Amino acid sequence: MSQTMKPATAASKLGILLGAAPEEFRTTPITRAELDALREDPPQWLVDLRRNGxxxxxxxxxxxxxxxxxxxxxxxxxxxxxxxxxxxxxxxxxxxxxxxxxxxxxxxxxxxxxxxxxx
Structure with missing residues (x-):
């Protein structure tokens, strides 16, 4: 079983404001592999948050x-x-x-x- 982290921890590691992330991200624990995938190939919502806040x-x-x-x-x-x-x-x-x-x-x-x- 993969280790998971709270959405707040994942948001911090991604440098984004948790409250501005999509609901699915805010309410679902994230595995390290999922975090790595978000870093390597960020979805548009993450690109937009990092650029615009x-x-x-x-x-x-x-x-x-x-x-x-x-x-x-x-x-x-x-x-x-x-x-x-x-x-x-x-x-x-x-x-x-x-x-x-x-x-x-x-x-x-x-x-x-x-x-x-x-x-």
Whole structure:
């Protein structure tokens, strides 16, 4: 018998928002083989979700170049779609400029510490 995962876990691994997926996906456990098949040959609904959203918080954070904590500090709690992310990037509000700089500083410091540790 194949090991299965909850739909929420599969959605996370695929980088999609579970609530935006088709009902059959949301309500049916997924095997590892089925997950691999979705990755290798994604159906149109998955292609569309990955391209247009709505996106889960971790994907929104990555697209905006901030941390999930940065989104929380900005009170950005709702999923965003591609148009909303694009609008924020085209005309970044002050919180986004600040959070992007903070995120860059944290990543730079993490890289410095990693290099120091690996010496």
């Amino acid at each position: 709505p996106f889960p918080r971790d994907v929104v954070a990555a697209k905006l170049g901030v941390s999930k904590s940065g989104l929380a500090r900005a009170r950005m709690t709702e999923p965003l779609d591609a148009d909303q992310v694009g609008a924020l990037l085209a005309d970044p509000p002050e919180w986004l400029v600040r959070e992007r700089e903070t995120h860059r500083e944290v990543v730079t410091e993490q890289e410095r510490l990693r290099e120091q540790r690996d010496r």
